Amino acid sequence: QVQLVQSGAEVKMPGVSLKVSCKPSGYTFTDSFIHWVRQAPGQGFEWMGWIDPKSGGTNYAQKFQGRVTMTRDTSISTVYMELSTLRSDDAAVYYCARGDSNGTRFWGQGSLVTVSS
Amino acid sequence: DIVMTQSPDSLAVSLGERATINCKSSQSVLYSPNNKNYLGWYQQKPRQPPRLLIYWASTRESGVPDRFSGSGSGTDFTLTISSLQAEDVAVYYCQQYYSPPHTFGQGTKVEIK
Numbered sequence: 001q002v003q004l005v006q007s008g009a010e011v012k013m014p015g016v017s018l019k020v021s022c023k024p025s026g027y028t029f030t031d032s033f034i035h036w037v038r039q040a041p042g043q044g045f046e047w048m049g050w051i052d053p054k055s056g057g058t059n060y061a062q063k064f065q066g067r068v069t070m071t072r073d074t075s076i077s078t079v080y081m082e083l084s085t086l087r088s089d090d091a092a093v094y095y096c097a098r099g100d101s102n103g104t105r106f107w108g109q110g111s112l113v114t115v116s117s
Numbered sequence: 118d119i120v121m122t123q124s125p126d127s128l129a130v131s132l133g134e135r136a137t138i139n140c141k142s143s144q145s146v147l148y149s150p151n152n153k154n155y156l157g158w159y160q161q162k163p164r165q166p167p168r169l170l171i172y173w174a175s176t177r178e179s180g181v182p183d184r185f186s187g188s189g190s191g192t193d194f195t196l197t198i199s200s201l202q203a204e205d206v207a208v209y210y211c212q213q214y215y216s217p218p219h220t221f222g223q224g225t226k227v228e229i230k
Contacts, residue, residue, distance in 0.1 A: 059217050
C-alpha cells in the first residue's frame with residue numbers, strides 16, 4: 001500500500017534552516033510528483049510547491065521563492081524540503097503528499113515544526 | 118494566484134440532515150481540452166492529515182461513503198453531505214489543482230446541532 005513517512009518533530013530557533021524528509025513507498029518513486037503543504041496551528045493549508053522525483057524539477061509558490069529548496073535522493077527514494085531563515089510564523093505541520101493527475105490522494109503523517117528562541 | 122473562497126466558515130447540522138458547503142474560485146478551473154474541473158474536496162479531522170473525498174469536482178474517491186457528493190463547474194462548486202453522521206464532524210477544504218500554486222479554501226467546520 002502507498003505510504004509516505006516523514007521525519008519527526010523538530011524545534012528550531014529563528015534564523016536557522018529546517019530540513020524535512022519524506023520517504024514514499026508502495027509505488028515507483030519516480031512515477032509521481034511530491035507536493036509539500038503546510039498548516040499553521042489552527043489554520044488552513046498552504047501549498048509550498050512540488051518536486052518531480054524523476055527529473056528533480058521543482059515548482060515553488062512565489063511566497064517561498066528564495067527560501068525553500070526541494071530535493072530528492074533517488075538512491076534511497078527520499079525527498080526533502082528545506083526552508084531557510086526560519087521565522088516564528090513558519091511554525092506549522094509540514095506535509096508531503098503524492099501528486100496524481102486527480103489531486104493528492106496520499107499524504108504523509110505530518111512533521112510538526114516549532115520555532116522558538 | 119487562484120483564490121478559493123468557501124462558505125460558510127462553519128455550520129451546525131442535525132444528525133441525518135443535509136450539509137452543504139460552497140467553494141468559489143477566482144478564475145475557472147475547468148480545463149476545456151478534457152472538460153475536467155481541477156477541483157478536489159478534503160476532510161480533515163483533528164491531528165490527522167487531510168483525506169481526499171472528491172476529485173474532478175464530482176468523482177467520489179474509493180471508499181468514501183455515497184452520502185458525500187460534489188457538484189459544480191467553472192468557478193462554483195458544492196460539497197454535499199446528504200445525511201450527516203456523527204463521524205462527519207470535521208473541517209472540509211476545497212483545493213484547486215488547475216495551476217500552481219494549488220490553493221486551498223479557508224475551510225468549513227461542520228458540527229452537530
